[in-house]
Amino acid sequence: MGEGSEELGRKASKMLRLLLVQRGGRPGVKGWELKRHFGTGYPRVLEVAKVEAEKLGLELRVVEDDENRGPDFSRYMLVASESVAELGFSPLTIVDSAVLAMILALSYGGRRSLPLKEVEAVLSPKIPHWRIGQALSKLSRLGYIELEDDSVKVSWRSRAEVDVERLAKTLFLVKPGGSDRQSP
Amino acid sequence: MGDLRRRIEGRERIVKIVDEIEREGGDPFLVNVPHVLEDLAEDYDSSEPELLRSDSRAIESLSKLVKMQEEWVDARLLATISPESLKRRVEDMDSRSLAAALMLAQKPAVSVSSTNARRILEGIKYWESLKPRREERRTPPPIAHGTTVEPERFDEMLKGFEEEISREISTGWIELSRIAGRGKEEHVKRLYMLAHLATRGVVALRFDPGREEYLVGPAQDGGGRPASIVIEVD
Structure with a gap:
């Protein structure tokens, strides 16, 4: 019944x-x-x-x-x-968000695992090395990524929260050249 | 009357075209949306019920069409994005632009975290058990007024000090604290003179790790190693 x-x-x-x-x-x-x-x-x-x-x-x-x-x-x-931009608050700082955006962009097209060195190499001209390490461990702790030995994997929380196709489109639409000041 | 019928039929045609595009997946840019809107705006003041109803249906169709246009552009854009082009793109972007893009594509998880009295008490106990990371900072005492020593008088003072120290160290090494002066100003003055004597090779200083104190003694033959040292003055 x-x-x-x-x-x-x-x-x-x-x-x-x-x-x-x-x-x-x-x-x-x-x-x-x-x-x-x-x-x-x-x-x-x-x-x-x-x-x-x-x-x-x-x-x-x-x-x-x-x-x-x-x-x-x-x-x-x-x-x-609503998106973080519409809500006006984020669980991540600017630097954490930038690091996650970079990891998701590099994983675009189905790459399941990224060499840690590749991620650091692309990020290092934009963010100090110590800050990249800090952001990676925070993202890992919150479930956005998985850190395994020398590789980085997109994890469950990123899959739940981020629309990767929208991110890819937005990355092409956002005007680059904004301030590259690093925030905490 | 014929004009009204013609205008209503025009709006119904828009509805039909949009329905057809939606059904058959045609090109959503076939309809010139700004032109149709201009046409509708001409009858803005009309109070004819049938015309207003057809206006409403046409506007609804146009909004569907604009949505289809957006999806069409999105699909075309996505088709042009390859992993390589995206990588090149992000390499050129600064951290703020990267973060801004993520914020537009991220919908944050919503959850409520709760706690209870037992966990709060555990937290307080843990907090209290932590050692301070550094000694409590105290407001530094105001810096004493500078000591001015006239050059002629200084030579005289230094000579007297040298005789005094020579007597003290004649039996061997003595603690630096034994040559302290009365009051901070006097103490600084004596240390200053001691530094002069050490520089001239009259006396020598060495650190005794056992007593955690500097010792003053007769200068060794050939002199020691010149070095700057910091001596705390209470």
Whole structure:
């Protein structure tokens, strides 16, 4: 027997609360956690939660895990429906944002892993070396990138938050030549 | 009446063309949007209900068309962007422009982080257990007024000081603190004279790590190694 719309709405509200509350310093919830709370029918509840989130100006994002093990291993999280530029605040500083933009641009076209030296070489004329290291470790800690030995990989949070195609277009549309002053 | 019918049919034609472009994926730039808008603006003052309804439908279609034009331009632009061209582009950009581009393409995660009283207490305890990174900074005392010594009098003073020090070090090395003067000004003056004697090779200074203090003694034969040292004056 199907669930009543009232019951589904109640579950969707509960799911929204779960998605909003940060655990372990990371936003979002894994599919298996949702399954534990809402049973195997959690994708249906997610559909309703998605509509409810849109009413609040939020978008539901699904980030598949690296091995594509299916929805139970994906991360479900909420992002703002407006860009950082429209919202006027960012979780990153100017330098962190520049470093992430560079990594995403170099990964464009499906490069899964970038040599750390290549990233540093492209960034070093723009940002001091010590600041690049600081930004990389912050981006890694926040889940935007993965640092492995001598390589850098784009991670789940970048996939959830950044529209790479839009970034690529914007990089061609943004007027270069702005001040290259480094900010903290 | 015929003119009104003609104008309404013109608007319906726009709706049909846009529908056709949307359905069949035609070129969205076939319609000259500014020209159509100019045409619609001519009837701005009209109060004919049927004309206003057709205006509304035409404007809605035009907005769909502009959206299609935007998507078309985006698709064309994306098709021209290769990984190599993008790399060249970002290499030429400064950090602010890179950050500005990311900010337009990034929608930040939204989450609420919560804490409880136990974790706040743990944080306070941890904070209190931390050693200060450096000694608490104290406001430095005001610098003493400079000491002026007349040249003739200085030679005389130095001679007296040399005799005094020679007596003191005749039995061996003594602590620098033993030749301290009374008061800061006097102390600085005596250290200044000591520096003169050391420079002339009359006395020598060495650091005793055991006592963590400088010692003053007779100059060795051949003199020591000239060096600048900093002596703290309380």
